[in-house]
Amino acid sequence: MGLRRVGDAGFEQRGRAVTPKALDDALAARVRARLAGAGQIAEIAMFGGRKFSVDGTMVCGVVRGALVVRVGPSAHDAALAEPHTRPMDFTGRPLRGLVFVDAPGTATDAGLDRWLAAGLEGARAHPTTGGKARRRQA
Numbered sequence: 001m002g003l004r005r006v007g008d009a010g011f012e013q014r015g016r017a018v019t020p021k022a023l024d025d026a027l028a029a030r031v032r033a034r035l036a037g038a039g040q041i042a043e044i045a046m047f048g049g050r051k052f053s054v055d056g057t058m059v060c061g062v063v064r065g066a067l068v069v070r071v072g073p074s075a076h077d078a079a080l081a082e083p084h085t086r087p088m089d090f091t092g093r094p095l096r097g098l099v100f101v102d103a104p105g106t107a108t109d110a111g112l113d114r115w116l117a118a119g120l121e122g123a124r125a126h127p128t129t130g131g132k133a134r135r136r137q138a
Contacts (some may be wrong), residue, residue, distance in 0.1 A: 027106060028062045034109075034116050035059070047090065057126050059119040067101040069115050072122035091096065097122065116131060 026051045028043075033039050039055040049063030061068040068088055071079040075097050079085055084105030088098035106112045 057123040070122040073097040
């Protein structure tokens with residue numbers, strides 16, 4: 001695909017501007033197609049992006065042209081050692097077990113498939129809440 005960042009305007013692909021929203025839509029469509037058959041898929045609009053769950057547990061998300069992957073706490077450090085990754089820090093505080101994979105890391109089908117496999121593995125290792133948020137005991 002050959003994307004490169006162009007300031008705050010978004011990305012450029014083969015000489016034409018591509019907005020992060022357009023990247024989100026294209027990446028979401030690829031994720032949707034690749035997850036088909038993995039189980040019961042749910043796609044939910046969240047935080048200006050899309051969240052994809054399989055059998056009630058988040059696998060990944062798409063936000064601002066990047067893929068967010070649930071790799072799980074045990075695979076977190078190894079995932080961050082991979083090219084095109086960075087900590088998932090939506091709130092300014094990194095969330096262990098989730099990483100951002102920037103566009104070059106998902107530009108090929110093989111790259112996307114690799115990260116989706118990591119997300120499915122991370123989701124399987126994560127205890128499900130049955131679709132309900134857990135409450136902390138005080």
